Amino acid sequence: MERSAEGGLPPVLPSLSAPRFVGRAAELHRLTEALARPPATVLVEGEAGIGKSRLLQEVLDEPGVAARRPLAAMCPPFREALTLGPVVDAARDAQPDVAELVLTPLAGVLRPLFPEWGQDLPPAPETLSDAGAARHRLFRALAELLDAMGVGVLVLEDVHWADEATLDFLLFLASRRSRRMSLVLTYRPEDVPPDSALMRLTSRPPPGTGYVRIRLGALDVPQTAELMSSMLDGEHVSETFASFLQERTDGVPLAIEESVRLLRDRADLVRRDGEWVRRTLADIAVPPTIRDAVAERASRLTPDAQRVLRAASVLAEPVGPAVLATVSGLPDNVAGQAVDAAVRSGLLGEDRAGRVSFRHALAARAVYDMTPAPDRRALHRRAARSLRALTPQPVSRLAHHYREAGDTGRWREYAELTADLALASGDHRTAVGLLHELLTGSEPPAASMARWAQKMPVLAFTGFVGRGDLSRALRRVLDGEALAPHDRAAVRIQLGRMLLHAGEYAAGAAELERAIPDLADEPFQAAWAMNTLGSPPGTLMSAREHRRWLDRAADAARLPMTADQRLALVVDRATALLDMGDEVGWAVAAELPDTAATPEGMMQLARSGLNIANAAMRWGRYDEARALLTTGLARAEEHRYQRLHDIILVTLVHLDWFTGDWDGLAERAAALAAVDEEPLLQLDALLVTALLDGAVGGSAANPGPGPAAEGGLGTVEERLRLVLDAGLRRGVVDVPLEPAAALARIRLAEGSAAKALELTEGPADVVARKDIWLWATEFAPVRTGALLAVERPDQARQFVADLAKGLSGRNLPAADAALETCRGVLAEGEGRSAEAAAAFGRAATAWQRLPRPYEALLATERRADCLLVAGDRDTGLAELARAQAGFAALGARTDAARVHAARRAAGAPVREVWRGGRRGYGDQLSPRELEVVRLMLTGLTNPAIARALSRSPKTVAAQLNSAMRKYKVTSRTALAVSLTQAGITPSEGHASGEGSGEGSDL
Known part of the structure; x- marks a missing residue:
């Protein structure tokens, strides 16, 4: 008989069982209780190996939870993202036959994701160009599918690996008003990127739902002993041994389990006096990490079983034993036994469908890391060949395997197919990520570059262009000689669109102008580019140049094109003309129909309502602007145009600032300033919060996350400066006008006239160069005052004269009111107090007619001052009292206090409340x-x-x-x-x- 190394009989090796569920009774109770009161959102967080998956396994076996038809999915650690891949795969496995479900026509959106259900799903609807609308429609369709399947609990594991589309879908589910489904999500906090959408879900409990956050911690010594005992047929484990192992594994359940298995394999476990103890050695080398334990255990298996483990680590997902055997490359006569041995080792496990995978991702990663690189590449190639035989092909996983195999050509093929799938599904963001990677890869073919660039969805570029590598890659292709004129124009158009959407207006316009000569056979693209060049905010072209491009676009629009394309061009033309203050724009807008036959047409009409409302607001036609925005908001809600919906909301916020509807305005503006991925929307909301705070005094609302929160920004001046700088940096020439005017007012009020004048120099130059005097509305009065304050009366008179000439013959109510204000400022500065009072009176009337009460009250206050100086004390004091009452009613506490002090200084009988302290x-x-x-x-x-x-x-x-x-x-x-x-x-x-x-x- 063989003897042990110590001279005795060979040690008796214990038989090991799967560990029982230990030390998590309280967490299980909390999770079960939460799911018993749907809808609930449950977050389970903890480090790798802490027992998150085991907790879910236990709760899903609870009768009450199982009765609610839970659907469990897992996020794989793949680099390539498949649109909603974890949820789609889980739904496919749970519902092999969709014909029995009752679905609306909306479910046709799901055809690209479930091609095998094609004959049972409704027809696919038309594609939408708006990224937000397309994604929202996809989310609604998938949520409808889950509801039709009766899913009451959606479980998603390893959400730290989830792609953006999946995370956004979870946020969508959590925010649904009609929500009945509970969500259970597990993740490792340390692996969640700081900018992950998961942070929004974990930091803001969804309203109206149960919210439970469970943090799993380490097992203590008694719990460690109980876990070890459960693996050893329930026999006792010495406290010393349990304490030893708990200390070296930090109480992580998976580390304890792997260490027990490894100690058993080493024969380091012995049974003495009715309990299991460690051998009487000075010390036992317990691996410091789970990976080390797994690596040592795997090395003790047969070479064939090790090959199975390596294949499973490369596949990184549950597969059938046949696929696993094929990828391992073992002959048929030994593959089955090798798979069985790998499962018996406890490293692999089988699910209810008989599929095999690693029991834990850490174990898979440990085996993957110790596999030599050449062997990994070969395994990835075999995995790709095996998966290509499946129907439908898992294109995202194929892209992953070909990438890791080093097969760049095949990777490009399947990455493009994955992007196509994402586009067809409406997941523009995933498509952009993949196409960006293709376009910026090492030396891609020029012809492919042109094709990939044309696939880029126009409204989903945020975040990619700013990094610079995409635009540089496209410019390299454009600088070469391999592209045909048509392809060159297509790439240049897309580059221009990307730059425009990212806010790089001047650079985008330059690319569009270069593309036009190659667009002779593409009338819509050519007309679109010309219309874009005719848009005033994008460049410093003059109004005359903009009009020339618009007229060229109108000529090109007479060529054959679709009704939706023609509609888009009319919307663009009307918008550009109105932005220039051209009355013809209203006539063009009147040509727009009330409805359209296609979703794209409806999108264009919704866009037109927003654009024309913006123009009406700039012109001072506030009632018309509100009517258009209200209609547009209803249309956006009806058709789920989420991005358009948010932009309309922020435009309404700006309109309410103008019209004095300030109740609750601060909170609405602050909420919109926190909207992710819409920088220009954020800036507009941030501007309103700053303007409002300046009037009401103090902080009207906390601006929350977003631009205002970066770098600790939050004061009125800091927010105004942020909006101003962002507008200048992005090249949006009209964005800086309003914040520059507000900052200049602050500087002028504090006596820094030179700084006030400097702030208005840029806006004045823009207006003069473009010859669009409508844009002077906000800054013209403060510039006039600043010129007088630095003793440049001639320049002040000339500026007011130029403004009057630029507005002559135009019906621009807000700009006309600003002109009257400028005339009052000029007369006051020159000592013509009676004339100034009359001008400020006309200005107040003009502002109130819009209505724009805050500006009307400011003009009234200045009229009162001029009346007092002119000697009309009674009327002046009465006007001051009226201004103070108006400011107080509006909520403009800062202004009301200023007028109160002016009345007191003028000798009016006013009540004064002294709150103590040194009198000033x-x-x-x-x-x-x-x-x-x-x-x-x-x-x-x-x-x-x-x-x-x-x-x-x-x-x-x-x-x-x-x-x-x-x-x-x-x-x-x-x-x-x-x-x-x-x-x-x-x-x-x-x-x-x-x-x-x-x-x-x-």
Whole structure:
């Protein structure tokens, strides 16, 4: 008989059983209770090997849960994403016959995902160009399928590996108002990317649902002993042994199990005095990681069984024993025995369908990593050959295997097929990711590049173009000589579209212009490119140049093309003309039909409503804008145009800011500022939050995640600066106009006239170069004031004259109101107080007629100031009281407080509430300010005043700026007039003109 190494009998090796469910009773109870009250969202998180899958296995065996028809899926660690692959595969396995289900025509969207169900699914609907709408329609269809199947619990494991489409689908399910299905998701927190959509689901419990978050921790020593005992026929395990193993495995159940199996294989387990203990060695080398334990256990199997393990690690998913044997490359006469041996080792397991796979992903990865690279490539090639024989072909997995096998040609073939499948399903984002990888791969064929570029869905480029590698790859192809003119034009058009959608307007327009000569045989593409060049926001072309491109596009649109294409061109033309302030745009818009026969046509009509509403808002036709937006919102909801829906919402927020509908506006704007993947939408919402905060005082709402939260931004000025800088960086020439005007107002109010003027230089240059004076509406008054404040009255007069000329003969209500405001500012700055009061009165009336009450109240306040200066005290005070009441009713606390102080300074009987602390001078001049202004009235410059009072010139400048703010003027001249009318006289003993030759440093 063989002796052991120690000279005794060979050790008795224990027979090992599968471990029982240990140490998770409380977690099982919480999970079962949550699923008993649907709908619930349950998140199970923990490190690898901690027991997440085992917990799910136990709960799915509970009678109450099983009765709700759970559907379990697992996210594989593949690089290639298949559109909704985990859920699709699980549904395919659970419902082999779809004919018995009651489905609506919407289910036709699922045909590309389930080609084997083609004859039983409704016809496929028309494709949608809008990425958001297409994806939302796909999600609705898949949710309908799951509902028809009666799925009450959707379980998804390893969500940290989920593709974006699957994560977005989970968010869609969680947010459904009619939701009945519960969700159970498992993931490893440490493996979740920081920008993963999963973070939104884990950080924001869906409203109206049960929400349970279970964190699985390590087993303690008694639980470790119980787990070990369950593997050893229930016999006792010494506490010392359990403590030893718990310490070295950190209490991770899978590590404990693998260590027990390895110790058994090593004969390091002995039974002594009725309990299992470790051998009396100084120490037993327990592997420090699960991978090490698996690697050692695998090395103890026969070479044939090891080949099966390597094949299973490459496949990385449950497969039939025949497929596993084929991929392993073993002869038929030994393959079956090798598969059985690998299963008996406990490393592989069988599911209820008889498919074989690793029991844990970590074990599969350990075997994969220790497989030599040449062997891995050969296994991937055999896996691909085996999977190609399946119907339907798993194109995403084939792409994965060919990539890992190093077969670039086959990888490109199947990656393109996967992208085609994603496009056909409406999953534009997955398609873009795959096509991006194809286009930026190493030296792809030029002809293929042209084909791949043309497949890129137009509205799904966010995030890829900004990285630069895609545009560089396309430009390399364009710079070569291998493309035919038609292909070159197609690539250039797509590149232009990508750049435009990413906000790189100038670069995108340049590519479109280069493409036009090669588009003679493509009238729609040529007309679309010309219309895009005719769009004012994209470049610094003049209005005349834009109009020339629009007219060329109209000529091209007379050539043969589809009704939907022609409709798209009309929408673009109307939008561009209205953006330029051209009345002809309304006539073009009137040509648009009320409905369309196709989904694409309806999409174009929905887009037209938004664009025309935007133009109406810019023109000051606010009632018309609201009607169009309300109709567009209903249409977007009816047809599930999610992206359009969100853009309409933010446009309504902006409109409500203009029209004074401020109740709840801060919260709505902040919520939209957090919308993912829509930077321009976020910026518009962020702008409104900043404008609103500036008026109401303090923070109207927390802007939440998104641009406002980056880098700790959040103040009014920081948000305005962020919007301004983003608009300048992206080349969207009209985006910076409004934030620049708001920032300039702040600077002018604090006495920094030069900075205010600088902020308006860019907008003024844009308006002058483009000759689109409609765009001056927001910044024209503050620019006029800034020019006067820096003592450039001639330039101020010229600017107002140019504005009047540019608006002459046009019916632009908002711009006309701004012009009247500019006339009031100009007259006030030149000391013509009565004329200024009349102009501000006309401006207030014009603003209120829109209605735009906030601007009307600001004009009323300035009219009151001018009346007081002109000597009409009673009317001026009455107007101030009216302005204060209006600001208070609107919620503009900052402005109401300012007017209150002005009334008090003018001697009106106002109630004042003192809340303690040091009293200030409010809007009255302090004694030190009074000394400065009296010397200023003698004609002294700032340095001369500083010398006379023994102060620094900087202090004198600050005190003069403070005086100007208190008197609501923006120049020394206007301040002198106001001081004289208020009865303040020059200081005696200082001759006018003293210190001549020194320039003012204001």
